[in-house]
């Protein structure tokens with residue numbers, strides 16, 4: 001299996017780049033943010049719970065997120081591997097993913113991080129609000145909250161993969177194609 005974690009702050013381009021990477025490598029895309037949004041649209045219990053956190057730019061609790069992620073992996077028994085987008089976002093999630101994959105005699109091949117300066121993230125998210133229809137992109141306070149939570153809780157997850165020798169980083173600035181090329185060469189390296 002080929003399991004890649006695509007990492008980076010909100011607005012770094014993880015969703016856009018995932019689309020290219022899943023086609024390039026023939027993997028299944030697992031975006032926890034997308035799965036939460038589908039649940040909100042379908043008005044499921046999980047969606048109702050997630051929405052209160054997402055509207056404020058807070059993380060959905062680990063327990064809920066981890067069990068949802070495991071269920072999604074299990075729903076794809078024929079996958080050649082996964083692109084994890086927006087997961088893991090806490091060290092507890094990274095540890096749970098590691099334990100879950102080990103149980104399945106599987107592992108993460110690499111974490112690839114997209115590096116984008118904070119000012120650029122804010123500009124991108126507020127611009128994206130016009131087309132994404134996402135309330136959490138449109139409100140500057142929520143955007144700031146998401147970035148602050150990323151810095152406090154998510155950025156340390158990189159250390160988990162660095163200490164396993166699995167961390168790679170590329171610049172997330174430039175054209176979509178340029179960034180895809182950087183990601184592919186980092187993954188194939």
Ligand code: AMP
Nearest residue numbers: 032033053054058059060065086087089
């Ligand atoms: P995203 O689409 O990745 O920007 O995620 C949108 C929102 O979904 C986040 O701001 C969180 O509220 C929630 N979310 C997505 N992934 C996770 C995760 N791995 N852990 C906790 N909350 C998450």
